[in-house]
Amino acid sequence: MSRISYENDIPVTADVEAESWAAALTPRLAQFAAVARHEHVTRAAQELGVPQSTLSRAMVRLEEDLGVALFARRGRTVALTPAGRTFLRSVERALAEVDRAAESVRADADPAAGRVSFGFLHTLGTETVPGLIRTFRVDHPRVRFQLVQNYGEAMIERMRAGGLDLCLTSPVPDAPDLVARRLDEQRLRLVVPDDHRLAGRRRVRLAEAASELFVTLEPGYGLRRITDALCAEAGFTPRIAFEGEEAETLRGLVAAGLGVALLPPPAVPRPGVAELTVTAPRAVREIGVAWLDGHPDTPPVAAFKKFLLSRRGQLLD
Numbered sequence: 655m656s657r658i659s660y661e662n663d664i665p666v667t668a669d670v671e672a673e674s675w676a677a678a679l680t681p682r683l684a685q686f687a688a689v690a691r692h693e694h695v696t697r698a699a700q701e702l703g704v705p706q707s708t709l710s711r712a713m714v715r716l717e718e719d720l721g722v723a724l725f726a727r728r729g730r731t732v733a734l735t736p737a738g739r740t741f742l743r744s745v746e747r748a749l750a751e752v753d754r755a756a757e758s759v760r761a762d763a764d765p766a767a768g769r770v771s772f773g774f775l776h777t778l779g780t781e782t783v784p785g786l787i788r789t790f791r792v793d794h795p796r797v798r799f800q801l802v803q804n805y806g807e808a809m810i811e812r813m814r815a816g817g818l819d820l821c822l823t824s825p826v827p828d829a830p831d832l833v834a835r836r837l838d839e840q841r842l843r844l845v846v847p848d849d850h851r852l853a854g855r856r857r858v859r860l861a862e863a864a865s866e867l868f869v870t871l872e873p874g875y876g877l878r879r880i881t882d883a884l885c886a887e888a889g890f891t892p893r894i895a896f897e898g899e900e901a902e903t904l905r906g907l908v909a910a911g912l913g914v915a916l917l918p919p920p921a922v923p924r925p926g927v928a929e930l931t932v933t934a935p936r937a938v939r940e941i942g943v944a945w946l947d948g949h950p951d952t953p954p955v956a957a958f959k960k961f962l963l964s965r966r967g968q969l970l971d
Contacts, residue, residue, distance in 0.1 A: 682716045683745050685709055686724070690742050695730045706730070767796035768954035773809035773821030774801070777877070777901045778941070780921035782970060783822070790961050797954045805899075806876040813946060819955045820962075824876045826942030834944040837962065838969035842880070842937040843929040845908045845915045853928040860916075860932050864890035867913035869904045872897045880939050881916045887935040941969055 688698040689709065699706040717724050724738035734742060762769040774783045787799060802809060806823035813821060814831070826834045844863055846852050852862065868885075870892065871878040878897075885892045895913040898904050902924075904915045909926030916937060919929070943962050945951075951959065962969075 679716065679719065682712050683749060685712050686716060687742065687745050687749060689713060689725070689732060690734055690738065693732055693734075695732060763952040763954070765953035765957070766794070767798065768952055769798045769800055770954050770958045771800040771802070771817065771819045772958070773812065773818045773823075774803060775806065775823060775876070775941075776803055776899075777918050778822055779803050786962070786965070786969075790958060794954070794957060797958070805871070805874065807874050810944065813944070819949075819951070820943055820945040820959060822941060822943055822962075824939045824941050825880065826940050827944050831947055832944050833947045834942050835963060835966075836940050836942045837966050838941045839938045840918045840941060840970055842884075842916045842918055842932065842939060844932050844937075845905055845917050845927050845929050847908055847911050847914075848926055848928050849911075850914070850928065852930060855928075855930055857933050858930045859934045860884060860888040860937065861890065861934075863914055864888065866893075867895035868892040869896040869898065869907045869913040869915045870894055871901070871904070872899060875899075877901070877916075877918075877939065884916065884932075884935055884937055 685698070685702060685704075688702055689695055692698040692701070695710055695713070696706050699709040702709065713725065720741075722737045722741075723735050724741060725732040726735055761767070772783075783801075791797065802812065802818060802821075804812070806821075806825075806827070809818060809821040809823055810827060810829075810832070812818050822837075824840075826836050828834065844852075844858055844860065846863075846866075852858055864885075868881070870881050881892065896904075896907055898907070901917050902920065905917060905920060905924050905927060907913065908915050909924065916932070917929075918939065943959070945959065
């Protein structure tokens, strides 16, 4: 069923049954609250800066849409009916929530004290990311961070869903909806138990570990993809003894003799393992920053992005 409504004296045709109540009623909620507050159409119209006739028609249409009388009218003076008082309580809560939401997004975009939603890999969480944030906040002491620590694909999906502004990840992603910039590279080491046949060596070719059991991250993790690719380049498919979610857990399992692993350097040396430089193939992982292409940045996000890009080649220092 179609009806004619008026917004700023312009007739608009709409189908109430085809649209949600929120879409149909929202433009008039603040007007209703103002009339209810003043109990006078003319004074409410003056406050809102609209013609009194426009406001009167809007309230009539609101009642028609709801099928309920919200006001008892005495000229331009009005009083809420019981239904109007019930409706007003909900309207005031809804308008207050809109105000809070508006203030929240404005606060997040504040250049000096806004918020950055930032994701990073588990292996960068001990020293790299805390150091980056500490350095950035020397010049931006009030900027707030919402931090997410996860593997690369999970962070990218979260970013696509609007939950992250940008993330540090590896490998550097290549997707049409993303912008990604390489920031640094990190050497990977073959980690073996300290009583292993290779433990006395400083350097090793990865092919020398072809017969070993490997402990690795689960499929889907960037470091797992790199491990599989390096082993393939070395001429073998690794035999997997364990698949985990966190690099330091793998290092502990290597110390326990469960297998060997390709891992980035630890923040603190771990007893029970030897860490060997891999000479062939070249065992590195690239670390990059990624964000959604065409996604507008708030001032604090733009400032942090610029800071990260300025750290090219120094990210892991």
